[in-house]
Amino acid sequence: MKHVVFNNKKIDASTFLQMENLSISLSKDPHAFLEFDFQAYFDDEEQKFTVSHFWDNQEHLAQLNGLKSDVYLKALGNKHHTDFKEFKDTLKELHETHLKSFFTQLYVLLEDIRLEEIIVRQRPGTRQLFSTRKNIYRNYFKSQFKANEMRNFQLDQLYCLIYLSLTSTQLTYQTNEQLEEVLPILFQTFEAKKTSDISSIIFQVQQRLLPIYKQDMIHTYFGFLPLNKLADTTSCNSKAKELQNDDEQEGLEERNSEDEKLSTWHRESKNNENDDNFLRFEVESGTKTAIKANFAREQESQDQAIGNAFGSSKQGDHKDSKQTDATETANSSNNSHQNPFGKYNSNVSIQYISPKQQTIDEKKQYSTLSAVVSKDVKELRKTIEKSLENKQNAPSDKYYGRLNKKWIKLFTEDKPKMFYKKQTESKELDAVFYLLVDCSGSMFNKMDEVKKSVILFHETLKQLKISHSISGFWEDASNASKENKPNILHQVVPFSQSLYPSTGPNIMQLHEEEDNRDGLMIRIVSEELAKRPEKHKFLLVFTDGEPSALDYFQDGIIDTHEAVKQARKLGIEVIGTFIEEDEHQDETVQLMKNIYQHHFLIASGTEDLRLQLKPLLKKLLLRSID
Template sequence: MSSVNRFIQFNNETINAKRMIQLEQLARALGRSPYLTLTVRKLMEFRPKEGAVSISHFWNHRDPEIEQKGQLSDLYLLTSGFWRHFDLAAWDTYKKKVSHLPIREFALQLAISAEEFRLSNLIRQERPGTDSAFVIREEVYTTFHEQQLMVNFSKGFMSDSLFSFLYIALRKGSPTSILIEEYPSYFNRVLAKWQFVFDSKSTAESCQICLDILYLLEEEMMKDLTHIFISLHENLKEVPVYEEKNKRRIDQQDSDDLAPSESIEEMFRTWHRESEKQQGPHLEFELTKGNKGKTNNGRVEEGDESNDIDSEGSGTSSANKKSKQTAKMNGKSEKKQTKQSGERFGDEHQNVTFEEKKINQKANHNLKNTISIIRAEQKPYVKAFTKEMRKRMDQKQESKRTRLSKGRLTPNLTSLLTEQRPKPFYKKNNPSLPMDAVFGLLIDSSASMIDKMEETKKAVLLFHDVLRDLSIRHDIVSYYEDAYEASDQEQPNSFLFCHQVEDGLKDHSEAIFSLEAHDDNRDGLAIRWMAERLLKRSEKHKFILLFSDGEPSAYGYAANGIIDTAEAVIEAEKKGIHLLHLFLSAEQPVEEQLQLFHMMFGAKTATAKNVDEFTTQTLRLLRRMLYLVVK
C-alpha cells in the first residue's frame, strides 16, 4: 500500500534498510546469536520478548561519519559489552538495595553509566578497531551532557545536573576544569568517590561505588531524575506470559528465590528457547473415544472405553480459529487449503497463513473484445521486441568457422598442396537452443492500486504475450493480505495465479483482466514465496519482476516492512535469482519515493512516471532481463 506521501513531513522518516541489515548481521556475529534482531528506539535497550537489541535514535540526522560510528558504538556496547560481561546477579542485588530510595532512577542510571564506561574500555582492549567509534561517541555525548549540565542546573534539576557532571568527569580526564563555584559542595565529595570507577573490574564493584555515592547523597538530594538519559536496564526482568497451564512455572520465575541468569546473553537464549517451545498448534486435539462419562438429565454416568461415540469435536489454536469460522458462508462449509508461513519466510511472517489458488475469472461478455483491441494496440511492440530478442540469439550463434589449425577435417584438401601453411580444419555451429529462463511476475494488489489496475493489466498482458512468443515459462501472481481478518494470532494472505509455470504457453489473458485491488501487501513475504517456487525449477536463469505502487504495509508490518523487503531482495540474489522492481505511479514520483525504493531494491528499480509509461517500462525491464540470458 502506498504510504510515502505522508502529510506531516517532519515525521516522514524512513529507515536505511541496507544499513540496518548490515548492523543486524554484525550484531548477530558479535553476539554469536543467529536469532537476534535489531531495532531503533529513542535510547539503547535490550528487548528479550522480541529477541532484539535496540540502538539509539540519538545518532540520526548527524554527519554521516558521526551517525555511522555512533551506531556502531551502540552496537559494540550492546553485543560485545553488556551482552556477556554484565553481571545480572550483582545487578539484581543492587536494585533491591536502592529500591526504597527517593532517587531510585538516578541510582539505576548512574550504575549503568559506570558500567558503560568500564565496558567501553574493555571492548577497546579486546577489539582495538572499535576505538574510533568510541572516541566519536564520547565527544558527542560529552558535548551533549555539557549542554544539559548548564540547562538543568539553571532550572534547579540537581539530580540531572549531577548525572551530567559525573558523566563529563569520567570522559574529560581532568574533572577539576569543569567545576564551577555555584555548584553545591557535595558535587566535589561525590566526585572523589566517583573516580574509583576508573579501577572498576566488575559489575559488582561498579554497583558498590554507586552505593557509596548514594549513601553520601542520602540527606542532600530528595528529588529524582527529571529526564531519562539511559533506559538499558528497563526491560532486563521482563516475564513471559504463556498459557494458563504454565502459570505455576511463571510464578516460580518471578520469585526472589530463583537464581537469576548470569548474563544477558544467557537470559536471551533462555527466552529464545521458551519462545520456540510456545510455537505450533499446541491446543489442537481430536476426540475419538467415548471413554468419558455421560450426563443424562443432570445424572453423571461413569466413563467406559466401550461407550459409543455420540459426537466428535476438534479444538483449535487461536491461530486457526478465525480462518475456520470464516470458512462457513451461507450455510455451507468451505474448506480452505491454507498453509502456515512459520519460520521459512522470515520472522516478520511467523503468524502468516496463506492460500494459493487460481484467480476467479470475471464473467464479462465484452472482455474478449476488449482484450482483442488491446492486443491489436500492443502487437507492434510485441512483434518488434520478440524480433529483437531472436536476432540477438541468432547473433550469439557463430557462423561456421573454417581454416582452423585443429578441429574436423574439411572434405576439400587442396589447400594442403596450394598453401605453404594449410589449415584444413573446421568447427560446427552449436545447436540453437530455446532461452533457458523462467520468470515470476508478482503484482501488488493492495487497495492503493485501484486507480492503476487497468493500466497494470495492460502491462501484465504485454509481459504474458512476449514470454509466450519467446516460449519462456512464467508465473503471474497477484498477492495481498486480508486487512479485516488480520490479528495478532493470524494474518491471512492470498496468492492468486493468473498463469502458472505448469500451464506452459496457454493464453490466460482473461484471468489477467480479472485482477482486482484488495487490502494490504507484504512484499518481503511475496518475494520469498516466489523465490521458493523458482528454486524448484531446473532453468539456469531465474527472474522475479515485481509491480508495486508503494512501500509494504500490512498488519504489524509497517514498522519493519522496508527492512524485511530489502532482506528478501538480498536473500533472493544470493540464491541466484535476479529481481527487478517497477514502481507504478499515476503521477510524477517525488524524490523521497525514489530514495525509498532504491533503499529496498538498490539499482534494480525503475519508475513509471505516469500510467502511459507502464507498457514502455515493462518492455525495458524485460529487455534488461533477457539480455542476461542471450549475452
C-alpha cells in the same frame, strides 16, 4: 498499503540487518533479536537488544559507528560481562530513593564505561567506534549542560558534568562543588572489574548526594527497559517488604460492588513535597485492602521523565505485536528461526487460487489492452530475434576451420587464429520470468496500467517461447488475526500454460484487494523459481508502496529486504517496480533502495510505467542469450 514512518524515520533495512547479524554474532545466540528504540538496552529475559534512535540524525559513517557501539555494549558487554542479578538488585535499591532517575541513569552510564574498557581490550578494532561515540555524546552533553543551566535543572547539570569529566582527555574540565566531592569515587569506575564494583561506587555517590538534592533529574539520557519489569515484579512479589501499616479494610466481602463504591485512596500514596513518585512504586506503603496497587491517577509534571528513565517504548501497537510474536515464537515449534516464511511472518496461512473460467468481458478487455502494447511487443520480438541471429552466425576464431579474411592478425598477434567455425547450433533464450503483482487496496487507481505492463511482458515472452508465470497476492485483512493471517496467491498464468495462446485474458482477473505481505510472497515464488531448470531467472515485483499487513508495519521493509536478499542468493534477479503518482520523492527512492538496493525502477505516474519497462525487458532478454 501505506507508508509507515516510525519516529519520523524510515527503517534502513540494510543497516538494520547488518546490526542484527552483528548482535547475533556477538551474543552467540541465534534466537536473539534486535529492535530500534529511543534508548539502547538489553532485555535478558526476552534476549532482545535495541539500538538507539539517538544516532538517526548523524552522518552515515558516524551513524553506523554509533549503532555498532550500541550493539557491542549490549550484545557483547551486557550479555557476557554484566551480572544481571547484581544489576537488578542494585536497581531495586536505587528505585526506593527520591532520586531514582538520576541514580538509575548514572548506574547504567558507569556500567557502560566499564564494559567499554573490557570490549576495547578484547577487540582493539572497536576503539574507533567508541571514539566516535564519545565525541558525539560529548558534544551532545555540552549543549545539554547549557540548556539545563538556563533552566536551573541542577541534577541534570551534574549528570552532564559527570559524563564530560569521565570522558575528558584533559586534566582540567568544568566542575562544581558537588562534582568535586564525588569525582574521586566516580573515577574508580575505570578500575572496576565486575558489576558489583559499580554497585559499590554508585552507593558511595548516593550517600553524598541524597541529602543535597531534593528534586530528581528531569531528562532521560540513558535507559534500561527491564526496570518496568522490576517495578511490576516488586509490586506483585509475594516476598515484598512488609507494609508500614497493618490496617485492613473491613467488610469488603459483605458489600455489593454494584451498590457501593470502594475506596480508591491510600493515605501514603499522596505525593508530598519531597517525593513525587509514581504510585506503583509506593505500594510498600498503604493498607491491606483488596484495592489494586496500580490504580490510575492524574499525570504529574515529572511522570514522563521518570518513566523514560526505565526505557521509553515505541508505538504501542508495534511493541505489543513484538511481545506477542516473541511469546508465540517461544511456545511454538515453528519458531522464528525455523519458520520457512521468515521470523516476521508467524502464523500465516497460504491459499493458492487458480484462474477462473474466462468471461466475455475479460476477453474484450484483454483484446483492447493488448492492442495498445502490440507495437512495443513487435519491436521487442524483432530486436531479440535479430540478436539471436547475430549470435548464431557470429564467427569464432580458431586454429582450424574456414579461413578468416582478417589477415592483419598475422602481423599483430604472435599466435593468430586465422580460421573460424560457423555456429550451427541454434541459440535460445535460456530464461524464465515470474511477475508478482501487489493487489493491495491502494492499487485501485493503478491496476489497469499495471495490467498493460504485465500484458507487454506476457505477449513478448509468449512470442519468444519463454516460460513465465503471473500472480497477484494480498492478505485477507478482514479475516486476519494474530492466530491466523490468511494470504492469497492468485496465479492467473501458471508456468504450464504461459505459452498457450488463450491464457492472456486471465490477467484481467487481477483486482485490488486488501493488505500486502511482500516478503512472504517473494519467499514463496522464489522457491518455485529456484526449482526451474533455466539458467537465467527473473522476478519482477509490481508494487506501489511499503508493505503493510497485520503485525507487519515497519517489519515489512526488513522482511522484504531479507526475502530479496535470499532470492538473489538462489540465483534469482529480483527487480522492484514502483508506481509513484506524484513526482519522485526522496522517501520513495530511499524506500526502494532499502528493499531492492539498486535493482528497481520508479515510474512517475502510471503512463510512464510501460515506457520504462520496455527497455528493461529488452535488457533482461539480451542478457539471457547464451
